[in-house]
Amino acid sequence: MRLIFLRGALLALVVAIWELIARPLDPVLYVAPSTLPQAALRLLNQPDIPPLLEHLGATVRAILAAYALAVTAGLALGFLMGFWRVVARAYEPILAALYAVPSVVWYPSMMLLFGLGTASKVAFGFLLGFFPIVLAVLAGIKQADPHLLTVATSMGASRWAIYWKVLIPGMAGTLAGGLRSGLALSVVGVLAGELLGSRAGIGYMINHVYNLLRTPEYVALAVLMATLVLAVDSAAGRLEARVKRWTG
């Protein structure tokens, strides 16, 4: 409770200082917080600006698609590599190296391959979300407590049972962490994809109003996006903490 109060106080302070600084200055360059509600209303129904909800829907759909792909491919590849140790030893360093490359460099090739439509931003969101998930699976398998495996083996557990009843519950915390990072990065990927080149979505809208120098609308969109991302990530964080408590 005290934490929430302290955070709220900081937020209020930042907004107040922002307002004080921005008020006397050029409203196009320095958007005052008090102008944001009106800007947000203008985003909802103005003929010259794309309707907000439609684009929000497009962005959320793209994020869900990208994340679903990242989870499926990340888990599948991670467990395949876990089953075949040789494959893991051969390819894991490559995966880790690719993960270290700033992912924006792949974006132009995504556009070349998939065009300016939904596919390229989904592909980019997938690409970003995929790595932390597959690497979390590999880390989880590697960190498995060998003693628990011995105990399960001594009780006659098959390889399959060891996977389902020992390895996977044992790595649930690590896996949840990877899935959370993957979600955050999928969101970043989709938004970045929309900003860099697309014809729909919140990122596209940000680009649009920014190019028209409608800075209050731009800032309102940015704040909206930040709020959304924070909400999603804190929900994911709470889930992760629960899983971690469970697995001890």
Add this chain to the structure above:
Amino acid sequence: MTAEHIVVRDVRKTYQTATGPVSAVEGVSLTVHAQEFLTILGPSGCGKSTVLAMIGGLVPPDGGTIVVNGTAARRPDPKSVAMVFQDPGLFPWRTALHNVWFGPELQGTARSAREEAARRLLESVGLKGFESKYPRELSGGMRQRVAIARALALGSPILLMDEPFGALDEQTRILMGEWLGGIRLQARKTILFVTHSIQEAIALSDRIVVMTARPGRVKDVVSVSLPYPRDLNTPDAVALRARLWSQIREESLRAMAQEQA
């Protein structure tokens, strides 16, 4: 049923290490009779845990034969053998109750049956009321009792125990030993117990097999005919302790010399 539950003949094991092969066990033979409590006593690193792991089918021997409950031990056979280790190895994401029924769950026992059995076992190890506690909420002694209940849940006639109380403090260790003595009579198990504690060996065993320093061989086999509950301060117990100590001292000195070499 044969009177010999475990027959180990001339078993050898060599481990490959970075500095070359190390002979851990060299020609160990021993027999454990049905419902006997036999303790393997030896200095640290004498290969006594390796002997136990080979009997449990976790580690293949390089030579010799091991017959457990009438069949050759090649892989873990939970129908014959249950194992308890120094580290209880409870699954941290499972409650005490769910840990105990892990074995029956693997065997496909119906939930109601395994729950009833697990509750009964937890009660028999003095943990009634702790069914829904997670391992991190239990003390070291309680955790080891859950691990023993989990091993008993397999229903196997043989229990292999590898320094099960080695990580506990002195008082808990003594109490757990007394408790195990009671459990053993109740459950009619054959127990093969590994320890480096002379006190523990005297307090619990029908027979004690003394092992040499690495490579492990059998140095001596001692029958303990003291009455239960055992008083370790009677002249007989003190004499036995002195005899075992002189043997273990010799081997421990050799083991220390090996480590320095």
